[in-house]
Structure formats: structure tokens, C-alpha cells
Amino acid sequence: MKNSCLAICYVLTLIIALICIVAIAVAEEPKTDYMVLVNKQHLLPDNWPETVELETAHNSFDDREFLVEKEALKAFNALREELLTEGIDIELDSTYRTVEYQQELMERFKKEYGEEYALATVATPGASEHHTGLAIDVCLIKDGVVIDENEDMIAEREIFAKVHEKLPKYGFILRYPEGSEEITGYGFEPWHFRFINNVDIATEIYEKQITFEEYLGEV
Numbered sequence: 001m002k003n004s005c006l007a008i009c010y011v012l013t014l015i016i017a018l019i020c021i022v023a024i025a026v027a028e029e030p031k032t033d034y035m036v037l038v039n040k041q042h043l044l045p046d047n048w049p050e051t052v053e054l055e056t057a058h059n060s061f062d063d064r065e066f067l068v069e070k071e072a073l074k075a076f077n078a079l080r081e082e083l084l085t086e087g088i089d090i091e092l093d094s095t096y097r098t099v100e101y102q103q104e105l106m107e108r109f110k111k112e113y114g115e116e117y118a119l120a121t122v123a124t125p126g127a128s129e130h131h132t133g134l135a136i137d138v139c140l141i142k143d144g145v146v147i148d149e150n151e152d153m154i155a156e157r158e159i160f161a162k163v164h165e166k167l168p169k170y171g172f173i174l175r176y177p178e179g180s181e182e183i184t185g186y187g188f189e190p191w192h193f194r195f196i197n198n199v200d201i202a203t204e205i206y207e208k209q210i211t212f213e214e215y216l217g218e219v
Contacts, residue, residue, distance in 0.1 A: 072195035
């Protein structure tokens with residue numbers, strides 16, 4: 001009997017020890033900071049890749065492959081489905097980018113459009129929200145035609161106004177609103193949505209018509 005009790009105590013001790021180890025591991029596991037600020041003054045945190053879980057997605061018209069943070073992708077798909085019921089078709093155009101890809105993009109824009117335009121429209125490597133996997137650039141599909149040129153999308157004000165109205169419901173904000181260039185550092189981008197995973201905060205930002213920087217007090 002004594003040996004049996006000792007064996008049971010030994011097993012229980014092992015179980016408790018394993019539970020403690022698992023609990024500590026879970027507690028120490030870095031979590032995604034959905035409110036992270038990434039801009040020209042605040043670079044991507046060094047440990048970011050360890051805190052974000054990316055999933056693969058495709059768009060409907062050319063089957064390009066995209067990586068998006070898993071909760072952001074769920075929210076985008078739900079947003080897109082609701083918009084489709086109202087005759088508005090948005091699709092993925094640009095999502096997660098590595099720092100290396102951002103450097104290539106910057107060099108390409110400098111070559112094609114000049115350095116001044118490139119610096120005004122493309123984030124420097126390490127300063128792009130696209131590194132987070134929480135930023136989604138969309139394009140429009142209108143009457144079967146893909147609209148993805150910046151100037152053409154800016155011209156679709158009526159459609160994008162309807163899209164922007166629904167963003168908070170799914171935890172998104174319009175990251176670069178019109179007239180906020182001095183705060184955000186970028187011009188109006190009606191296609192650039194940022195997932196913050198908080199409906200209340202997203203709604204407040206939308207209703208007050210403020211920038212993410214203003215909400216965070218980082219102006």
C-alpha cells in the first residue's frame with residue numbers, strides 16, 4: 001500500500017510540474033499587439049515576427065497569393081461579404097511585406113517616379129505598416145473591371161465612402177484619411193485599411209474623424 005501511495009504521489013507531482021511548465025510557456029508567449037504604431041517615427045518592433053500569425057489568402061481575379069494576420073483576414077473576408085451584398089466588390093491588392101521587399105519597392109518607385117514621389121508615397125523599410133500583416137490595401141472591381149491605380153481609386157469617392165462607413169464594424173480603420181498628411185506622413189489612401197481588432201476604438205476613430213496617431217496621442 002505504501003509503495004502504491006508513493007507511486008501515485010510521484011505521478012501527481014509530475015502532472016502538476018507539467019501543468020506549471022505549460023502555463024509558464026503560455027504566459028510568456030508574445031501576443032500580437034493589434035494597436036502597434038508603425039510609421040516614420042516608430043519602426044517595426046524587433047520581435048514582431050515572433051508575435052504575429054500569418055495566413056495565406058488569394059484574390060478572385062488573378063489568384064495572387066497574400067499573407068495576412070489571421071484575425072485580420074477573418075475580418076476582411078466578413079467585410080467583403082457584406083459589401084458584396086450591396087454591390088461593392090473589394091479585393092486584396094497588397095498585404096504583408098518583408099523589409100527586403102519594401103526596399104525593392106522603394107527602389108522601383110524611385111526609378112519610375114523619382115525620389116521625391118517615392119518618399120512621399122512609399123514607406124521606408126522598417127517603417128511600413130505592411131510589415132505587421134495588419135494592413136490591407138484593396139482594389140475595386142467595378143463592372144467587371146479591376147480598378148487598382150491610385151488616381152482611379154481616389155476618384156471613386158462614393159464607393160469608398162460606403163466602404164469606410166463599414167470598417168469599424170470589423171475592427172478596421174482608414175489609416176491615411178484625407179487632409180491628415182502632416183500627421184500621418186502620407187497622402188490620402190482610401191484603399192489602405194488597418195486592422196486594430198477593436199470595434200469600439202475603430203468606431204471612435206471613425207466618428208471623431210481622427211488619425212491613429214491622434215488617438216494614441218502620438219502627434
